[in-house]
Amino acid sequence: MGIADHGEPDGPNLSASRAPSEDGDGPAPGDVAIAVRGLRKSYGGVTAVDGLDLEIRRGEIFALLGPNGAGKTTTVEILEGFRTRDAGSVSVLGCDPGSQRRRLKGRMGIVLQSTGVDPYLTVAETVAMYASYYPHPRPIDEVIDLVGLGAKHDARVLKLSGGQQRRLDVAIALAGDPELLFLDEPTTGFDPSARHEAWEVVRSLATLGKTVVLTTHYMDEAQNLADRVAVVAAGRIVAEGSPSSLGGRDTAIARIRYQVPVGLHPPAQFGGEPDPDGFVELHPADLTATLHELTGWALGHGAVLDSLQIIRPSLEDVYLDLTDGSETRPQ
């Protein structure tokens, strides 16, 4: 349930001061796909990434969750080698994407946030063309079927819907049979059914043993897809963990909420004044005992607690709490 240690002082010699960390040169340990320490990047005085630490294991689906402008895209574009970094150490598949980009290109697949393909080629031609750039491509028809575009095999890109074009983006990224796949906001602008289709594709990637790094500002997307989630706000990781444990969700104090049965007056330990709808909310120190006493009291009075609920903070609550006030930071 790791809240990232963002309270640490950051100096310019950050990577040097953490002696055991990777320098990006040597091969990474077998189970680490991406290791980032103290990553910084600013554009013309505006800080986009501000001392970000990250470790992504091989074979996991990892989500960077955060509001627009939090620094997600800048971070992944540094990992992909499109941007240089100002400071920090980065190791992707044991290589430094800044200086060893050429060696990395054949091992990664990239789905950019906004990207195009030639509108006049067919789906199969497009995938075959990109596959030809890689040393060990996957069979083209297999890739097309994997993203569910089998029926559109010979259709021109021009004729595809937005959701189908996005699936083609994923097919292109898979064409070179990469070890690592980046998906930058893969479903932004999709209608709900297109999003669910895209999620199916991403889930099927996990069965191929790929490491998948995706960015999103949709909480349900992170919750549905990711093995682990890191919440990014103002250029740093503010929380990291599995979707169910993020930000201490699993251990946070649960609330009991119920509607006071008509004609009854609950004793003080079961909450005071009901709200206008007749609901009372409790914050019990011992959930099990309090629940037992509450239901015992209700049974004793022959009452039914129809709307009894136990509430834990949702991922959305955690997210809004963690990213509070960072929405306006420019990217």
Add this chain to the structure above:
Amino acid sequence: MSAATLTASQIRYVNKAFWRNPSSAFFTFAFPLMFLVIFTSLLGHGKVHLAGRVVHQSTYYVAAMAAFAVITACYNNIAIGVTFQRDAGILKRINGTPLPAAIYFIARVVHALLVAVLLVVITVTFGALVYHADVPSGAALLRFAAMLVVGAASFSALGFAITAAIPNAEASAAIVNASILPLLFLSGIFIPLGDNSPSWILWIARVFPVRHFASGMQAGFLGTRFDWTDVLIVAAWGLAGLVVAIRRFKWEPRT
């Protein structure tokens, strides 16, 4: 896949996309022939004095439109096509793959050259059949081919270079035309330059590559003197374009 096979397969994909784009195929092929018919009909009944020789204006236009066709196929098509690809995010995606940048560039240039050769063949055949223009042969044909290859490569390099000055795809046609149309007029492509043309026009024609390229093309058709200096000047512009393209080329939209 070896570099040569990869280049060949890349050319095939560029070619497919080119022919399936109705506007690029239409403008590239229809314009030179349309202009050839229009200018020959309007102005094609006189004679032109060219480097001490007198030639039929219709024959003059066959050579001029062949040069125009090559410039359109290389400079205009590459500048507009590549800017579109840059703005659509296609170039950024390619830049994220292991495809060597040189193969991307070479494939586009070779494709433009092949289109240019086809256009010249069509224009010359049309000119020979309709206007009884002379067709280059023998040593003249070889010199003509040299000028064609150097010109196509140089105008392609300039097409890549000008993309650095084009902010977005909407502006590309305007900037490309603004940079080439005045030069086409000032270099005698549409209206022959004579000895009585204003000297500033002759100076501009002498500095920029269009006039030199057209002169080299005309030598093959009209039997005028072929000057290797023309080839060198066009090649120098091409090299300058290559340097600018290498230093200033952007793989990502300029926003």
